[in-house]
Amino acid sequence: MNGAWMAQRWQRNPRFGLVLIALALVALPFVVGAGLGNTWLRVLDFALLYAMLALGLNIVVGFAGLLDLGYIAFYAVGAYIYALLASPHFGLHWPVWAILPLGALVACGFGVVLGAPTLRLRGDYLAIVTLGFGEIVRIFMNNLNAPVNITNGPKGIAGIDPIQIGGHALTQPLEFFGVTVPGLALTYYLFLGLTLLVMLAGLRLQDSRIGRAWVAIREDEVAAKACGINTRNVKLLAFAMGASFGGVAGGLFASFQEFVSPESFSLMESVMVLCMVVLGGMGHIPGVILGALTLTVLPEAFRHGAGPVQQALFGQVLVDPENLRMLLFGLALVAVMLYRPSGLWPEPRHRLELGAK
Amino acid sequence: MTVLLEARNIGKRFGGVQALKDVSLTIRRGEIYGLIGPNGAGKTTFFNVLTGLYPRDAGTVILAGAPLALGEPHRVTQAGIARTFQNIRLFANMSARENVMVGRHARSKVGVGGAVLRSRTQREEEAAIRRRADELLAYVGLLERADALAKNLAYGDQRRLEIARALATEPQLLALDEPAAGMNATETAALRGLIEGLRRDGLTVLLIEHDVKLVMGLCDRVAVLDYGEKIAEDVPAAVRQDARVIEAYLGGSLE
Numbered sequence: 001m002n003g004a005w006m007a008q009r010w011q012r013n014p015r016f017g018l019v020l021i022a023l024a025l026v027a028l029p030f031v032v033g034a035g036l037g038n039t040w041l042r043v044l045d046f047a048l049l050y051a052m053l054a055l056g057l058n059i060v061v062g063f064a065g066l067l068d069l070g071y072i073a074f075y076a077v078g079a080y081i082y083a084l085l086a087s088p089h090f091g092l093h094w095p096v097w098a099i100l101p102l103g104a105l106v107a108c109g110f111g112v113v114l115g116a117p118t119l120r121l122r123g124d125y126l127a128i129v130t131l132g133f134g135e136i137v138r139i140f141m142n143n144l145n146a147p148v149n150i151t152n153g154p155k156g157i158a159g160i161d162p163i164q165i166g167g168h169a170l171t172q173p174l175e176f177f178g179v180t181v182p183g184l185a186l187t188y189y190l191f192l193g194l195t196l197l198v199m200l201a202g203l204r205l206q207d208s209r210i211g212r213a214w215v216a217i218r219e220d221e222v223a224a225k226a227c228g229i230n231t232r233n234v235k236l237l238a239f240a241m242g243a244s245f246g247g248v249a250g251g252l253f254a255s256f257q258e259f260v261s262p263e264s265f266s267l268m269e270s271v272m273v274l275c276m277v278v279l280g281g282m283g284h285i286p287g288v289i290l291g292a293l294t295l296t297v298l299p300e301a302f303r304h305g306a307g308p309v310q311q312a313l314f315g316q317v318l319v320d321p322e323n324l325r326m327l328l329f330g331l332a333l334v335a336v337m338l339y340r341p342s343g344l345w346p347e348p349r350h351r352l353e354l355g356a357k
Numbered sequence: 358m359t360v361l362l363e364a365r366n367i368g369k370r371f372g373g374v375q376a377l378k379d380v381s382l383t384i385r386r387g388e389i390y391g392l393i394g395p396n397g398a399g400k401t402t403f404f405n406v407l408t409g410l411y412p413r414d415a416g417t418v419i420l421a422g423a424p425l426a427l428g429e430p431h432r433v434t435q436a437g438i439a440r441t442f443q444n445i446r447l448f449a450n451m452s453a454r455e456n457v458m459v460g461r462h463a464r465s466k467v468g469v470g471g472a473v474l475r476s477r478t479q480r481e482e483e484a485a486i487r488r489r490a491d492e493l494l495a496y497v498g499l500l501e502r503a504d505a506l507a508k509n510l511a512y513g514d515q516r517r518l519e520i521a522r523a524l525a526t527e528p529q530l531l532a533l534d535e536p537a538a539g540m541n542a543t544e545t546a547a548l549r550g551l552i553e554g555l556r557r558d559g560l561t562v563l564l565i566e567h568d569v570k571l572v573m574g575l576c577d578r579v580a581v582l583d584y585g586e587k588i589a590e591d592v593p594a595a596v597r598q599d600a601r602v603i604e605a606y607l608g609g610s611l612e
Contacts, residue, residue: 201473208472208483209465212451216459219448226408226442228434228463228526237469 025192029185040300041184045256047296048191049249054276054292055198055285056245061274062283063211064238065218067127069270070114070134074243076141076265077110078103078250080151083260086161089152096163100251107247108240110137115239119232122221134270141262156261163190163255170255187256194252195289198245202285205241214238215283279336281343290345302328361386361421361561362438362530368415369399369406369585376402378585380416384530389552389562391576391593393569395605398582400565401443404534408440409433421529435463439528441519443535443565449508453499453518456507457490460525493521497551513544517551531555532563537571549575573597581605 033041057071081103085094114133118126145153162171170190171183205211213234216224225231254260272295280291306321306328336344362384369377377399384390392400405411407418409430418425426432439460448456465486471479494500497517502510507518516536523531533552537545545568552575555562566572572579573593580590583605589596596602 204475205469205472208479209462209467209486210469210472212455212459213462215451215455216448216462219450220446222410222430223442223446223448224459225410225430226434226440226446227460227522228431229459230431241469 026189029182029188033182033185038182038184039304041182041188043297043300045184045187045191047293048188048195049253049256050273050276050296051195051289051292052191052198052249052252053246053273054280054288055195055202056242056249057273058242058277058283058285058288059202059205059214059245060238060242061277062288063206063214063218064235065214066235066238067123068130068239068242069127069267069274070130070132070137071242071246071273072265072267072270073114073134073137074107074110074246075250075253075269076137076262077107077243078247079254079260079264080141080157080250081106081247082251082254083157083160084150086255087157088159089157093161096161096165096251096255100248103247103251104244105247107250108244111239111241111243112236114243115236119235131267131270134265134267138262138265141265151262154262156259156263158259160254160258160260162258163187163252165190191252194248198248199285199289206283206285210234210237275333279333279343281346284343284345284347287343287345287347291343294344298332299325299329359386360384362563363419364403364407364416365419366416367403367406367413367418369402369411370414376585377406380582380585380587382580382587382590384561384563385578386561387556387559388577389556389564389575391572391579392563392565392582393567393572393579394582398605399585400582401534402585403582404440404532404565407433408438408532431463434526434528437527437529438532439523439526439530440532441516441523441534441536443538445515445519447507447515447519447522450506452504452506453494453510454487454490454503456518457493457521457525458486460493460522461486461489463526490525493524494518496524497521513540513547516540516544516548520551528560530561530563532565534565535567536564537566537568545571 029041029044032044053071053075056074057068060066060068060071082099084090085092085099085102086096087093114130118129121129141151142154144151145155151157162169164170168174169183170186173180173182174186213224213229216227216229217231217234221231253264257264276291276295277288278291279295280289281287302325303321306319306324307317310317310319310321340346360383363381364383365381367377367380368375380399380403382390392403394400402411406413406427409427409432412428418427420436420438423436425436425438448459451459465482467476467479467482470476491500491503494503497520499510499514499518499521502514507515510518520531520533520536536552537548540548549571552562552564564572564576576593578591579593579596581588581596581599581602583601588601588605589599591599
């Protein structure tokens with residue numbers, strides 16, 4: 001089996017390519033688990049969570065062109081809904097299939113609450129307001145422990161129930177036809193499935209009447225109105241859809257960590273998700289996923305790789321890998337934006353048009 | 358001929374400037390109605406008030422017998438008035454076909470649920486939108502450029518694409534804001550052919566234009582605005598002889 005043969009098969013039958021990708025995705029947690037250990041398996045799970053988040057934000061920023069710097073607030077809402085309804089904090093232990101849709105719904109409501117007063121704003125002004133909104137949500141989580149203890153304040157909520165499917169907790173390994181699948185790999189499959197669903201929803205929305213209306217608003221709001229688009233409703237819809245994806249991802253995050261606290265939902269997180277969307281290729285779904293995977297895996301690689309590489313080169317660790325990580329990460333961002341301003345994997349049509357000129 | 362649109366006593370003020378004062382005009386079904394006037398006379402302001410972009414200070418508009426809710430552009434479009442813009446406003450990074458497909462928004466209805474589930478209704482509606490878009494692209498002669506991004510089209514093509522997009526909203530009245538602006542003689546002739554075709558197909562057209570020759574040759578009736586007031590409304594031949602019109606354009610009488 002050589003490369004040329006594979007490429008030929010691929011061209012003759014795109015389905016063959018899909019099968020290969022599916023096999024690779026199924027095998028991935030075993031390869032990573034065996035080769036790099038559980039730390040990396042966790043990184044992989046987080047990468048999928050971020051992919052979901054980035055896909056949600058892509059609807060708001062990439063499609064509708066509304067710059068949202070407080071997106072992590074919806075992630076926080078989803079996470080706290082899960083934490084409150086499935087932990088010893090209130091003694092509630094709702095099943096995951098009840099909480100996740102509820103989290104999506106509540107986050108969706110928050111999306112509308114944020115969207116409604118900001119409808120007239122665009123660009124920088126919208127960014128500032130959404131930034132404020134994100135901080136407000138975080139500060140509420142931080143302070144809602146008095147007079148009535150709802151969120152347990154900065155200490156956060158611990159002991160959150162792991163996700164259970166058919167009575168099996170995803171933290172436990174599962175025997176499957178004689179193969180032991182570790183809990184982290186089970187989580188990976190669940191997250192992968194949900195990410196694919198979110199991706200499919202995004203792709204279908206993009207190629208629909210609503211998706212076109214979003215892009216039309218991004219391109220020229222006045223013209224969009226003149227085309228009969230109710231820009232108020234369609235923008236709110238973008239906020240609501242993006243927020244509900246964020247809410248689902250937040251619920252998964254809470255169950256995966258088994259702990260939530262306000263510090264997980266800082267402005268830096270909003271900025272990271274925005275970076276994933278912009279760096280990957282705004283409005284292009286495969287690009288956004290690539291951006292999310294890159295920006296989750298790369299910093300981890302720096303963290304783990306920088307120490308040993310220095311040891312090998314200089315015989316000692318000169319710079320703390322933790323510091324070096326952010327430096328290299330920043331440089332990578334600058335480089336990508338300079339040399340690929342429309343992202344790592346922009347919409348091929350746009351690239352084609354640029355190339356044709 | 359029946360009356361399609363009746364504007365009564367439209368008024369609009371920007372701070373201290375009275376941009377429109379008591380403008381009333383009547384457009385009959387199936388005619389090409391020209392709106393001309395010197396620079397700053399209030400033509401585009403009238404357009405923007407009519408299509409809901411600016412809130413009006415006074416007056417009412419009756420479209421096909423029903424009062425028009427002004428102030429919300431998308432509802433004006435839904436009611437049946439489509440427009441183009443003086444400085445072309447296309448969705449630059451969408452293809453020509455997609456631009457026209459956006460125009461179908463008001464005449465289609467499947468929402469998020471249908472789109473995500475790809476329901477049967479959604480697929481049928483989507484196919485119908487696409488079919489109609491291609492018909493309209495063919496109508497304005499842009500079908501072979503359907504997949505080109507709007508921003509990469511030639512100037513004259515962009516103007517025609519904007520008209521196709523407006524037609525996609527199924528208007529009763531098509532309002533064109535200086536469609537010939539910046540066009541050369543050949544392009545203007547092609548545009549003229551297109552507008553005459555629209556009239557033949559039964560559409561009513563409101564035309565703002567600087568090119569007096571084009572207006573006089575094309576329009577069934579013409580209204581003249583000057584300093585926000587209507588100073589004449591008649592067939593082109595009569596308007597051309599009108600003393601007030603000559604004065605407005607030449608800044609004095611011809612004696």
